[in-house]
Amino acid sequence: MSLKIVLPIGSLLLIVCLCAGPRPELLQASAQAAAKADAPSAPAYTQDGRLLYPARYREWVFLSSGVDMSYNPKAIASGQTVFDNVFVNPEAYAKFLQTGAWPDKTVLVLEARKGMEKGSINHLGHYQGTQVMGVEVHVKDEARFPAKWAFFDFDDQVSGSLFPKDASCYSCHADHAAVDTTFVQFYPTLLPIAQQKQTLSASYLKEEAAAQ
Numbered sequence: 180m181s182l183k184i185v186l187p188i189g190s191l192l193l194i195v196c197l198c199a200g201p202r203p204e205l206l207q208a209s210a211q212a213a214a215k216a217d218a219p220s221a222p223a224y225t226q227d228g229r230l231l232y233p234a235r236y237r238e239w240v241f242l243s244s245g246v247d248m249s250y251n252p253k254a255i256a257s258g259q260t261v262f263d264n265v266f267v268n269p270e271a272y273a274k275f276l277q278t279g280a281w282p283d284k285t286v287l288v289l290e291a292r293k294g295m296e297k298g299s300i301n302h303l304g305h306y307q308g309t310q311v312m313g314v315e316v317h318v319k320d321e322a323r324f325p326a327k328w329a330f331f332d333f334d335d336q337v338s339g340s341l342f343p344k345d346a347s348c349y350s351c352h353a354d355h356a357a358v359d360t361t362f363v364q365f366y367p368t369l370l371p372i373a374q375q376k377q378t379l380s381a382s383y384l385k386e387e388a389a390a391q
């Protein structure tokens with residue numbers, strides 16, 4: 180079964196990342212990040228409004244890996260397999276299990292990794308390489324953002340820049356995501372909870388009904 184519906188990590192951004200090759204800054208030992216043991220899982224910002232890198236996201240709750248997902252029905256495979264791994268801070272995950280909704284201070288991380296084919300004993304299929312192609316964050320901070328949620332892009336492991344309100348991230352997530360602008364329809368442990376708690380968005384339910 181091939182899932183070719185929508186593209187994570189912002190279509191453009193992914194292409195830019197791929198063309199530019201792996202970002203060396205992001206390849207730096209994750210041990211370095213893990214060493215920041217006091218890194219908060221709640222969002223924190225620099226004085227000029229950049230989001231601090233969520234250094235321990237690899238220790239958070241894993242939601243899913245999309246492989247070569249694309250929103251464009253006419254998408255042409257680039258030849259380079261890319262995995263996108265989604266993580267959420269544990270406090271928000273626990274709350275979602277109880278309520279089917281994201282609490283304030285939810286931080287969702289999308290990490291793109293290069294798909295590998297040839298290595299060790301592998302003959303068929305893909306596995307994830309050590310190269311991080313990009314990191315993006317979707318954060319819910321009700322007091323800070325008028326629309327409650329905001330998107331950030333990271334070029335290094337220090338701080339990330341805010342995507343402006345008119346970036347395509349916001350409209351695609353608002354129009355197609357299953358729960359509160361997040362793509363819970365692709366997170367297998369969360370979709371049944373949202374169904375049970377009836378927190379699926381009206382736009383998602385409409386799309387699903389139309390697809391029947």
Ligand code: HEC
Nearest residue numbers: 185186187189245250287289316317330348351361362365
């Ligand atoms: C055309 C639709 C579309 C656009 C545009 C888009 N995304 Fe997404 N996004 C998705 C889909 C689909 C997923 C689910 C990925 C998965 O299942 O692996 C996703 C997931 C995410 C996640 C994980 C958390 C969540 O909200 O589900 C982040 C972070 C994210 N996108 C950031 C961005 C950023 C930043 C941009 C803009 C540069 C962007 N996206 C643009 C479709 C889109």
